[in-house]
Amino acid sequence: MLEAIGVETVDDLFDIPTAVEFDDAFGIDSRSEQETRRLVRSILGRNDTLTELLGRGHYGYYIPSLVNHLADRSEFLTSYTQYQPEVSQGFLQVLFEYQSLLVELTGLEIANCSMYDAATALGEAATLAERVRETSGHRVLVPDRLLEGRRSTLENYVAGTDLVVEEYPLDDGVVDLEGLEGMVDEDVVMLYAENPTVRGTIEEGLESIGDLATAHDALYVLGSDPIALSLLQRPADVGADVVVGDASVLGLPTSYGMGLGLFATREDFLRQVPGRLVGASEDATDRRAYTLTLQTREQHIRRERATSNICTNQAWVALRTAIHAASLGPHGMVDLAKRGVTRAEDLAERLDELTGVTAPVHDRRHFREFVAHVDQPAAPIAEDLEHRGFAVHVVGEHEIQMCVAGVSDAKLERFVAAFKEVVQ
Numbered sequence: 185m186l187e188a189i190g191v192e193t194v195d196d197l198f199d200i201p202t203a204v205e206f207d208d209a210f211g212i213d214s215r216s217e218q219e220t221r222r223l224v225r226s227i228l229g230r231n232d233t234l235t236e237l238l239g240r241g242h243y244g245y246y247i248p249s250l251v252n253h254l255a256d257r258s259e260f261l262t263s264y265t266q267y268q269p270e271v272s273q274g275f276l277q278v279l280f281e282y283q284s285l286l287v288e289l290t291g292l293e294i295a296n297c298s299m300y301d302a303a304t305a306l307g308e309a310a311t312l313a314e315r316v317r318e319t320s321g322h323r324v325l326v327p328d329r330l331l332e333g334r335r336s337t338l339e340n341y342v343a344g345t346d347l348v349v350e351e352y353p354l355d356d357g358v359v360d361l362e363g364l365e366g367m368v369d370e371d372v373v374m375l376y377a378e379n380p381t382v383r384g385t386i387e388e389g390l391e392s393i394g395d396l397a398t399a400h401d402a403l404y405v406l407g408s409d410p411i412a413l414s415l416l417q418r419p420a421d422v423g424a425d426v427v428v429g430d431a432s433v434l435g436l437p438t439s440y441g442m443g444l445g446l447f448a449t450r451e452d453f454l455r456q457v458p459g460r461l462v463g464a465s466e467d468a469t470d471r472r473a474y475t476l477t478l479q480t481r482e483q484h485i486r487r488e489r490a491t492s493n494i495c496t497n498q499a500w501v502a503l504r505t506a507i508h509a510a511s512l513g514p515h516g517m518v519d520l521a522k523r524g525v526t527r528a529e530d531l532a533e534r535l536d537e538l539t540g541v542t543a544p545v546h547d548r549r550h551f552r553e554f555v556a557h558v559d560q561p562a563a564p565i566a567e568d569l570e571h572r573g574f575a576v577h578v579v580g581e582h583e584i585q586m587c588v589a590g591v592s593d594a595k596l597e598r599f600v601a602a603f604k605e606v607v608q
Contacts, residue, residue: 234575235595236438239553239587240382241302241331241430244438245411245520246590247504248511251435255504266462266499269475276474279462279499282431282506289413290427290448291420296459298431298502299445299494302407303334305428306376307341308447308458308492312426313374313403314347315456315491321373321402322346325364328353329382347373357385357546357555361392368396378407379416383585384528384553385546386416394423409433410446410509412551415521425450434512435504438590444501454478458492524552527588527596532556534600540607545583553587555579558607568606574599 191197215223236244254260259274266272266279279297286295299305310324324342326335328351338349353363359377368375375397379387387393390406397404406424408416411433419427432444449457455478463477512520528550535543535556543556558565562578569576577585588596 232570233573234570235573235591235599236575237586237588237591237599238438238575238577239384239589240577240585241333242438242440243411243433243552243587244590245433247435247437247508250511251504251507254507255435255500260500260503263499266476269473273474275499275503276462276476278503278506280464280474281510282502283462285410285506285509286427286431286446286448289410289418290424291418292424292427292448293451294454294457294461295446295448296457297462298498299447299459300498301432301443301445302428302430303331303337303445304341304494305445305447306334306405306407307338308494309376309403309405309426309428310338310342310347310374311345312449312453312456312458312491313405314345316453317373317401317403321371322348323372324349324374324376325352325367325372325402326376327351327359327378327381330378331382354381357381357383357548358387359389359393361389361396364393365396368400368402370400372397372400372402374403374405376405376407380408380412380551380553383546383555383579384544384550384587386549386551388548390417390422390424397425398423410505411517411521411524414514414517415525416551419448425453431505432498432501433589434508435506436501442501444498444505456491459494521551524589525549527593528552528554531586531588531596531600535603538604538607541603552589553585555583555585558582558584560607565606569599569602572602572605574602 186192186194263272263275266276269276283295283297287293299308324347326338326349342349352367353360358381375393377387377390377393379390381387394404403425404423405426405428406419407429408419408427409429410431427446427448429446430443431446432439436442436444447458457478460476461478462474465473465475467473509517532543532550532554535541540559541556544550544554545557546555559582562580562582562584566576566578566584579585
């Protein structure tokens with residue numbers, strides 16, 4: 185093989201800078217377990233303890249202890265992909281329940297048993313749109329306010345294809361329907377919207393967006409999450425063809441990168457769904473049994489005909505999401521979602537009473553988070569809040585975004601007091 189590609193040694197295949205090349209010595213002094221624990225504690229002790237009101241894709245909801253106790257069982261922690269259904273019935277059933285949860289929340293018929301995160305789910309939706317659209321087209325339309333990680337991942341997915349990503353305008357925090365209508369034509373293969381939006385606003389024109397997509401034979405993709413879906417309009421009821429998002433709002437604390445991509449779609453696209461599907465069947469004794477019924481990965485099943493190069497899934501995270509959702513139950517999910525609306529509105533009202541603050545910026549209903557305008561420059565205010573123990577996002581020269589998810593009422597009281605101090 186080396187001769188065929190014209191190199192002499194395996195080392196010639198790599199260009200590793202000398203400064204970082206391993207020289208068979210780490211240069212780390214050996215320590216006992218006790219010494220190592222003391223060192224780690226001293227390092228972690230230097231971290232600031234901040235109350236996070238960050239949001240924008242990362243939500244720190246309270247995780248019931250039940251989730252950890254069940255998810256940490258050895259048969260879940262040591263399980264790999266459930267290739268052998270005869271020894272994986274428990275895990276397969278959990279994944280089937282996870283899929284069933286998403287089907288009920290979205291109103292769509294098919295949900296896969298997890299993807300990496302919301303960004304990769306969005307990328308997979310774009311490539312699915314290119315495969316299933318009957319007429320030619322290459323434009324993918326997304327909001328002009330889209331999380332950078334999702335936009336860049338989408339760009340990576342469409343690189344090497346004929347697809348191009350273009351932005352349509354938002355107006356006062358929601359889709360500018362007139363501006364969008366002027367951009368949609370027969371060349372649009374996918375139209376993506378979010379509910380709630382990245383700024384926390386609840387999208388009001390979902391049906392009109394769906395009508396636009398249908399009129400031009402474009403795939404209508406909607407971004408959301410399980411907590412929001414338990415309260416807001418069902419995607420299937422507004423014409424959505426695919427729902428993507430991050431399901432780890434349930435089951436995971438704020439993790440800054442790790443997530444759980446949800447992907448649900450219509451049964452028409454069953455054979456085009458990326459990843460895996462768990463199905464229910466019967467064994468030789470007529471007992472209900474679960475198995476991986478559809479696997480479209482290139483790794484071992486479809487190879488060059490695969491719909492996706494996703495080579496693993498987030499099964500253990502999906503397990504945690506399913507346990508968390510089951511522990512809440514339908515009424516608990518709705519109550520949690522309602523609190524996301526009422527608590528955000530209450531915080532906005534209290535901040536709006538402060539001199540030099542307008543909250544929220546958008547005169548609309550909000551879910552979980554919102555943007556406030558401050559007369560003073562936003563960056564110094566955010567820095568002062570950090571010194572007082574609170575982390576918020578600066579999203580404009582005079583705009584700060586904050587999120588109430590997972591923040592106790594007592595901490596919100598202290599946050600309002602701190603905000604009042606820094607804007608005086």
